[in-house]
Amino acid sequence: MAVPGFGRAAHSAPHRLRIAYVSDEQKMEVVPESDLLILRLGDARLRDLRAAFVEVGIGCGDFALKARDTTAIWFWWAATPVNN
Numbered sequence: 001m002a003v004p005g006f007g008r009a010a011h012s013a014p015h016r017l018r019i020a021y022v023s024d025e026q027k028m029e030v031v032p033e034s035d036l037l038i039l040r041l042g043d044a045r046l047r048d049l050r051a052a053f054v055e056v057g058i059g060c061g062d063f064a065l066k067a068r069d070t071t072a073i074w075f076w077w078a079a080t081p082v083n084n
Contacts, residue, residue: 021046027068039073 014037025042028049032038041049048065052075055063061077 019049028065028073030067030071030073 014032015035018036018038020038020040022040022042025040026044028041028045030039052065056075061075064072064074066072
């Protein structure tokens with residue numbers, strides 16, 4: 001995916017996201033599988049993920065949540081307004 005108005009994407013984006021909730025998981029883990037991205041997290045990071053979705057929903061963007069290693073999930077502005 002590319003940022004609107006900022007050229008071509010440096011990386012491809014998976015077509016699907018699966019959030020795997022494991023209550024006692026302390027860190028967030030990102031596992032790519034073909035066209036699926038699995039985001040594994042527990043109570044310790046669930047609030048961070050929820051806050052990220054809220055921020056994008058109200059028009060914020062250009063921030064990341066760091067996972068267990070150096071991997072990060074980046075959040076960008078929505079290309080079109082999010083309707084409630």
